[in-house]
Amino acid sequence: MKACVIVFPASNCDRDMQVALERSMGAKVDMVWHREHDLSGYDLVAVPGGFSYGDYLRCGAMAARSPIMDAVKAHADNGGLVLGVCNGFQVLCEAGLLPGVLMRNANLKFICKDVELMVERADTAFTNGYEVCDVIRVPVAHHDGNFFADEETLNRIEGEGQVAFRYVDNPNGSLNSIAGILNEKGNVLGMMPHPERLVDEQLGGTDGKPMFDALIKAVA
Amino acid sequence: MSEITPEVVAEHGLSEDEWQQVLKIMGREPNMTELGIFSVMWSEHCSYKSSKKWLKTLPTEAPWVICGPGENAGIIDIGDGQAAIFKMESHNHPSYIEPYQGAATGVGGIMRDVFTMGARPIANLNALRFGRPTHEKTRHLVAGVVEGIGGYGNCMGVPTVGGECEFNKSYDGNILVNAMTVGLADADNIFYSAAAGIGKPVVYVGSKTGRDGIHGATMASTEFTEATEEKRPTVQVGDPFTEKLLLEACLELMATDAIVAIQDMGAAGLTSSSFEMASKGGVGIDMNLDAVPQREENMTAYEMMLSESQERMLMVLEPGKEDMARAIFEKWELDFAIIGTLTEPDADGIGHMVLHQDGKVIADLPIDPLALASPEYDRPWVPTPARDVLAAADVEAPKDLIDALKTLIGGANGCSKRWIWEQYDHMVMADTVQRPGGDAALVRVHGTKKALAMTSDVTPRYVFADPVQGGRQAVAESWRNLTATGATPMAITDNMNFGNPERPEIMGQFVGACEGISDACRALDFPVVSGNVSLYNETNGQGILPTPTIGGVGLIDDVAKAVGAGFTQDGEAIVLIGETLGHLGQSQYLMEVLGRDGLSMDDGAPPPVDLALERKNGDFVRVEILSGAATACHDLSDGGLWVALAEMALASDIGATIEQPGTNIPLHAWAFGEDQARYLVTTPNSQDLIQRAEKAGVIAAVIGTTGGQELTFGPEHAISLAELRSTHEDWLPEFMSHPDAH
């Protein structure tokens, strides 16, 4: 297994993601600067949280046009795994790797707290450490996590079973309480909550760890 | 350029005496640019002219202090070759004028102070004080300030882990926004601001200079009147995105050996940064203003030197490293410009600041005479009259003790501040072990078992009633909050917010608070390593309550041994450490339940602070925590014993049964008195703990047992945790849901 974390200007959960991956892998995870073009050799590409380009214009919009994103697309097209968390999810939507868009939270406020997620899919490389209907506790920390897609897209996402996680108690107004979605092939996952923040008992829990353990197994 | 008339001099905030001194230093009449520079350098904000004399009396040394006040931030040794760098700073006036941007740029400024010394910021705190909840502006200010702090800190990816938030009429026209940053550096890679090395390049990095906040530093040093509120000087807009890039670029450059000296551009921007670097290094600077990156057209020298545009730094580089440094800043898409060189002092040993524009010398100022000869005042002061101690028996009992408890934990000041800290990313960087809501936050030192504990505290009504005791209490409470986690308190930063120092009563508050802070710092081995003064917090002659905010930092070697405030399991003994006398003067009970304002002499003296007792009790508690005997700990402060018990229950969702006290203190004084030096701990084995306390000469008594879903006080008074929780949690969200919040 070889994994990397993409770094955009003002990514700020890049180190957190690296630490969480390394903790499960026991091996070094590379950081890749957004101006690079090549991701060959990686099994997993993580697009981390943060405020790439200050969240200016639209969250994730400018990062989605970075040179590295062509390589991320190619990686995903070849069946490689891509995990986008928080700002990473926004970037993947803006780049067209995932459907829909993340709008401003319904209450217009930044929200940072633990939330409960219902696991909807336990048969993917990301989620097979959980069982369907498991309720896990993971923090959210975002201003724009309100998932929106037009009716047709939403029906398709639901019809194809692309919803990976739903909020038990919707904190941001997301349609159908969607917290994380997969692409059609199931090799790209985007989610607003931060599994990388709960992989350490000292920080309040380890409900995020099964995701990283599962990813390591998936490509071992 | 306009002519210098007495009016122009007065507009620049210089008194007649100061103007005469300017003429003497210059040996001629200065031009406008030069006058502007004098004006900002000698403003209260930059020169500390009213406070210097008293700040010098604060204890600043300890074996673990690497750098005390005088640099951008204070530095302490936390072992293993690591250092913690921290400071607190106010952005009060700008936040009142434009709450979002004022608070945001305050956070940006304090983070720059910390990373300019080579530290990566690892945590932010914020101490907020607003006017009455019923004041028409309060909601709008709360909403904007909180959003601004979050907007900046969240984007930077630095967790905001603690703070305070209080409401009081005295802040109606002068809110307080004090922001603190704690950073982490290698002890052998710290950067200072003294310039050295004649001929070395002076480099400007970061954002371009615009006409932002010109005269911000002088604004922070004058009283508000209705007229100044109308004038509304240009507000600075923060750009946290650029600051995040600046942070990463600076840290990248700091990992090389290119930097001789570095200084952020804060208040009075290019002026104070360049003068400070040159003065500390005993050199001069030749500066070419044409090379300064500019955002707007036709900027004058005056504007460039006084601009407070954010997200900028000034450094001196080793010659030959310019290209390497430029490449780093270009990678991070930031401006990089060589704008000057260090020059020899003149024949009298005085360095000169020589500014060039369009090929001409447009200003020439002697650095030290200007920077060091800024006036120092011994302002007249009168001590605050002492108040009598209010006997508990003379303080009216509430109709119902549980209702009184609900008032205390469910009002503006006692309620949960969750609505605030849930808008702050308090977990980013994945090292926040104790999140907001406890006594002190705990942030792990990345990759180690160690953690830093941090808290901010002051009880302004105590300081008002007795500045000396109030000053002591602020430091003691900070020390207690750190201790309650198991950490060893290390050092403090202070942020002295007061009214107009030209009034002897106000100056007396300042002098008294300094004395109290000094006493406590000495007694507790808890030196002051950095700080900030904000005076003239006064509107139309109405001053704020004196508010010397204390930011405390402590260290715990093994964070696994730390405890929280929440009860950990059913059936444990609850032990009260310290003596309960039922002191109700200046108490939260007096204010919130009886509706007094604390201003009248009848509201009594604040609780006295016995520093030897603080130390004895705190040291005892810390040992009990680290040995594992104490499973939870909370200090007693606002609202006293019952409030502390309620907070412990709410932090855990475990109730408690409290026994009737076996004393002759009136029950309401027992419940809500604010005697100092007290803690609550829980333990599975109280006998042993009490025995050890006796041996140490510490007063300790079992007062109840944890368990259940209620808090029961004797047979007669009980409240369910559910009711307690909604009372505590609902006030702030409900208050802020009103449309005035916009």
Added chain:
Amino acid sequence: MKATVHVTLKNGVLDPQGKAIGHTLSSLGFDGVDDVRQGKFIELNLAETDPAKAREQIDAMCRKLLANTVIENYSIEIAD
């Protein structure tokens, strides 16, 4: 050559900001306000002096960056 791009959310796309503004306006006592929508506009200065070419360039900018055409419409105005 100065130009302005207006970006609006497509019909049927949720507008949390517009909704919140509408709500606040009515709780502030402004009655009879509805259909509140928020959009953004971007003003820029182009070196290009030919209006047709400028429009083409800006159109490309919009498709590439300024608007997310999945949820947003845009319109271009060129100052003359």
Added chain:
Amino acid sequence: MKATVHVTLKNGVLDPQGKAIGHTLSSLGFDGVDDVRQGKFIELNLAETDPAKAREQIDAMCRKLLANTVIENYSIEIAD
């Protein structure tokens, strides 16, 4: 009655968003673009049918909520 409010940053006030957009446009290869500024606009529908009164109402809304007059200017357009 339909109306639109345009809110812009005052002259000289830093516009971080505009700055970042300008930067990204040039790294995407769009040359000769400068002075990028971002603003917002709010469209609303008023029950009021008298244009003068509508304008007055909207002006009050701007001062109370829609614009931050410390750093922003606003302008009102009423559709006829």
